Amino acid sequence: xxxxxxxxxxxxxxxxxxxxxxIADELDVNLTKEExxxxxxxxxxxxGLDSIVIVELISLxxxxxxxxxxxxxxxxxxxxxxxxxxxxxxxxxxxxAKVAESVR
Amino acid sequence: MKFINHSLSTQVLTDxxxxxSYSKITPVFExxxxxxxxxNIDRGDRLALECVNSVPCALVLLYLLEREYSxxxxxxxxxxxxxxxxxxxxxxxxGLQIDSSPEAPExxxxxxxxxxxxxxxxxxxxxxxxxxxxxxxxxxxxxxxxGSTGNPKLxxxxxxxxxxxxxxxxxxxxxxxxxRIAIPVPxxxxxxxxxxxxxxxMVGASIDLQKGANLLRYLQREREFNPNVAFMTPIFCETLLxxxxxxxPYKLTVAAxxxxxxxxxxxxxxRFGCLVKLYxxxxxxxxxAGSPDDTLEVRDRTVGQPMPGVQMRLExxxxxxxxxxEGTGELWCKHNCGFEGYIDEKGNPxxxxxxxxxxxxxxxxxxxxGLEVIGRCDHxxxxxxxxxxxxxxxxxxxxxxxIEKVVVVSKGExxxxxxxxxxxxxxxxxxVEVIATDIRSHCFDLLPRHAIPDxxxxxxxxxxxxxxxxxxxKLTQKVDWDTIHQNNT
Numbered sequence: 001x002x003x004x005x006x007x008x009x010x011x012x013x014x015x016x017x018x019x020x021x022x023i024a025d026e027l028d029v030n031l032t033k034e035e036x037x038x039x040x041x042x043x044x045x046x047x048g049l050d051s052i053v054i055v056e057l058i059s060l061x062x063x064x065x066x067x068x069x070x071x072x073x074x075x076x077x078x079x080x081x082x083x084x085x086x087x088x089x090x091x092x093x094x095x096x097a098k099v100a101e102s103v104r
Numbered sequence: 105m106k107f108i109n110h111s112l113s114t115q116v117l118t119d120x121x122x123x124x125s126y127s128k129i130t131p132v133f134e135x136x137x138x139x140x141x142x143x144n145i146d147r148g149d150r151l152a153l154e155c156v157n158s159v160p161c162a163l164v165l166l167y168l169l170e171r172e173y174s175x176x177x178x179x180x181x182x183x184x185x186x187x188x189x190x191x192x193x194x195x196x197x198x199g200l201q202i203d204s205s206p207e208a209p210e211x212x213x214x215x216x217x218x219x220x221x222x223x224x225x226x227x228x229x230x231x232x233x234x235x236x237x238x239x240x241x242x243x244x245x246x247x248x249x250x251g252s253t254g255n256p257k258l259x260x261x262x263x264x265x266x267x268x269x270x271x272x273x274x275x276x277x278x279x280x281x282x283x284r285i286a287i288p289v290p291x292x293x294x295x296x297x298x299x300x301x302x303x304x305x306m307v308g309a310s311i312d313l314q315k316g317a318n319l320l321r322y323l324q325r326e327r328e329f330n331p332n333v334a335f336m337t338p339i340f341c342e343t344l345l346x347x348x349x350x351x352x353p354y355k356l357t358v359a360a361x362x363x364x365x366x367x368x369x370x371x372x373x374x375r376f377g378c379l380v381k382l383y384x385x386x387x388x389x390x391x392x393a394g395s396p397d398d399t400l401e402v403r404d405r406t407v408g409q410p411m412p413g414v415q416m417r418l419e420x421x422x423x424x425x426x427x428x429x430e431g432t433g434e435l436w437c438k439h440n441c442g443f444e445g446y447i448d449e450k451g452n453p454x455x456x457x458x459x460x461x462x463x464x465x466x467x468x469x470x471x472x473x474g475l476e477v478i479g480r481c482d483h484x485x486x487x488x489x490x491x492x493x494x495x496x497x498x499x500x501x502x503x504x505x506x507i508e509k510v511v512v513v514s515k516g517e518x519x520x521x522x523x524x525x526x527x528x529x530x531x532x533x534x535x536v537e538v539i540a541t542d543i544r545s546h547c548f549d550l551l552p553r554h555a556i557p558d559x560x561x562x563x564x565x566x567x568x569x570x571x572x573x574x575x576x577x578k579l580t581q582k583v584d585w586d587t588i589h590q591n592n593t
Contacts, residue, residue: 030548044316050553051318052339052488052519055347058319071349072327076320 008090015065015086015093022060027053038082046081054079061085067092105169105243105263107270109308115281117305119313120325121204122159122215126308129163131212136167139216139223145198148234148241150451151175152192153200155292157313160202160215162291164223166305169245172263176246179292193258194232195451198225232450244444247294249386259386260444260453266298268441269389272411274303276393277358277380279333283309286331288317288340289489294386295360299393300335309333319347326352333357337489338364339521341372341379353377356396360384361489362521363477369404383407383477388442388462391416392475406474413440416470417461434481435468436461483576485514485522488554492524497557500550501526504543506536511566513580518558525583526557527566538562561586 016038024033029049040046042054049057062068067089078088112126124132140146153168155161155177168175176196192199203221216223243263248256261269277299279285285304289296291313304311312329314321317340332355336344341359345368353376360382364372373379380394380403394408402408410416418433438460446454467478483494494512501510508531516523530538540560547556563586567578 030545043318051343054318054320055343056519058347069349071323074320074323074347074349076324079320 011090011093012083012086015089016082018064019061019082019086019089022064023047023049023057026060027056029053036082041081042079042085043076061089065089065093067096105172105267107267107302107306108166108170112281112308115308115310117159117162117311117313118329119158119162119315120328122209124159124163124212124215128212129166132163132215133167133170135213135217136164136223137171139225143225147171147173147243149173149197150195150241150244150246151198151200152196152228153177154180154190154202156180156202156204157287157291157296157315158202158204159313160204160222162301162311162313163215164200164202165291169263169266169302172243174241174244174246176248176258177292177297178248179290189226192228192230193449193451194228194230195447195449196228197231197234198227200225246447247292247386258447258449260447261389262444265441265443266302266389268413269298269411270302270306272413272441273299273382273390273393274307276390276395276408276411277303277333277356277382278396279303279307279309281308283307283333283355284312284329284331285309286312286314286322286325286329286334288314288322288325289335289337289361294389295382295384296335298389299358299360299382299384304333319343323348335360338362338368339488342368342519344376345372348375351375356380358382358393362486364404365517366404370400373400373403379403381407383475385462385464386443387446388414388437388439388464391437391439391464394474398474402473406471406476408474410437410475411439414438416475418468418470431469432467432478435464435466435470435475435477437464438462483512485524487521487524490552490554492555497524497526497551497555500555501528501543501547501557503550504546506531506534506538507543508532508534509566511574511576511579512557513576513583515580515583520554520558523559524555524557525559525561525579525587527561527563527579529563529566559583559587 020033020036023029023036024031036047042049058069079085108129109126110130116123116125151173153164153175155165180190189199201224209215209218245261245263245266247259249259287296287300291297291301301311312325312331314325334354334357336357336359338359355377357376357379359379364381369379378396380396382390382393384390390411391414392407392410394403415438417436419436420433442462445456448454465481467481469476485492497512498510501507507528509529511527513525514522528543540562543560567575569575
């Protein structure tokens with residue numbers, strides 16, 4: 001595996017961990033960090049996040065990672081499970097870093 | 105009830121998976137004619153249709169209405185498995201259920217009739233036989249009241265009155281054939297059905313039925329379907345307000361089922377266009393609704409004028425704060441197209457205790473420019489569109505080891521509607537250490553999500569009235585202080 005791919009995997013992994021902390025500690029869901037399965041769907045049949053909690057999760061992600069979702073990015077496909085969401089968050093962070101660099 | 109314009113070819117019914125134009129409905133109905141004909145099922149057989157927000161369910165529902173069948177519309181209880189046949193009342197001869205299709209069907213006939221999915225029918229093992237009375241069955245729609253924690257009752261609506269109720273809504277809300285209506289609320293409740301879905305079908309509008317709506321699914325459907333009218337709950341209005349990034353004007357949004365907070369109302373109106381409130385019940389259908397022509401102030405303060413044929417009266421009660429509550433009382437309603445009455449599980453009518461007048465159990469005022477609804481009368485609150493009885497929450501928490509007594513009160517607002525506080529008294533001889541967060545954690549196993557109190561407060565004693573009952577008013581007055589105090593210790 002080349003270096004950028006390893007970096008990317010590491011970044012996604014950290015993001016998954018951070019997301020778990022947000023869900024366990026800050027959302028009103030009664031789940032511990034250990035109980036959260038990375039591969040489980042976030043909604044029904046998985047972690048069971050309901051409509052109100054999802055809105056909460058979105059604003060916490062924006063706050064903690066310093067990113068902003070566009071309306072078109074608020075789509076069930078990006079929220080299918082924690083891996084997918086973490087990947088998406090990492091990409092947003094990376095593209096933000098790139099923008100910052102080009103400005104410099 | 106004839107009300108579908110089968111010739112419309114550009115207007116559609118969709119659920120995101122399946123899209124069907126009105127002009128393609130006829131062949132589906134012909135298939136259903138054969139299906140019922142083959143089984144010798146006629147209008148004397150009362151049916152029970154399990155319903156979700158999907159095109160296949162909507163088609164069977166429309167068929168049963170258009171062919172004047174009498175049927176119960178119900179939803180699957182959250183905890184029943186797919187295999188188990190749901191229990192239906194003995195007056196229903198057959199139960200109907202629709203398996204959702206995993207992929208889009210190729211022809212219209214495959215929507216409901218496919219080898220391994222589609223419409224399923226079963227004979228009710230509890231069926232009591234055909235109606236013995238010689239009287240011909242008046243086409244009737246049966247529904248259960250929501251009674252999310254209390255006992256649901258069976259309600260009977262004649263198709264004829266339902267139709268008038270639908271016409272009232274289409275007229276008041278000014279729905280048009282060119283409209284594109286998003287329905288993220290369930291069509292097995294009278295709000296989604298009688299105020300949203302059926303009026304939309306009646307005027308020939310395009311309709312998007314959404315199942316398990318949350319912000320993400322809603323925004324995805326919004327991009328694809330491009331609605332200009334939406335039927336929502338106040339909670340979902342708030343979800344959209346918090347979650348949607350950019351303003352998007354709708355021609356009209358209707359909110360019902362709960363109170364809309366004042367700040368929500370104005371903000372929603374600014375960002376998403378005209379918002380009106382609709383007031384009704386499973387028994388009465390739509391009682392009142394705001395009109396898009398009303399001013400913002402009137403649409404915000406009132407639930408609009410009563411529908412044509414509706415009379416309202418107040419039963420004033422004495423309050424301690426008389427001046428503040430002047431002109432306020434319990435709302436009673438007489439509706440010329442309300443329900444026929446409650447029935448028992450055998451379909452026998454239950455006598456009404458109050459005659460033609462229906463007790464809404466809501467506090468309100470009757471104003472010149474519309475009806476104002478203030479809240480539920482008894483010890484209950486409406487949270488997320490669902491009625492929560494304090495007593496059910498109290499009983500559940502009292503079942504936890506180490507808890508002696510619980511009293512629930514409501515004050516202020518939380519994300520889920522009215523904020524709930526549970527005062528808990530630990531048992532005197534308990535060896536278990538009673539901790540507020542543990543109790544709340546237990547609640548997740550004992551209560552539906554909307555009934556879990558926002559705050560648990562542990563107290564040694566509760567204030568009492570001279571007659572020995574808990575003084576709820578005093579408790580309500582002191583919740584703020586108690587919550588702050590508890591969080592700091």
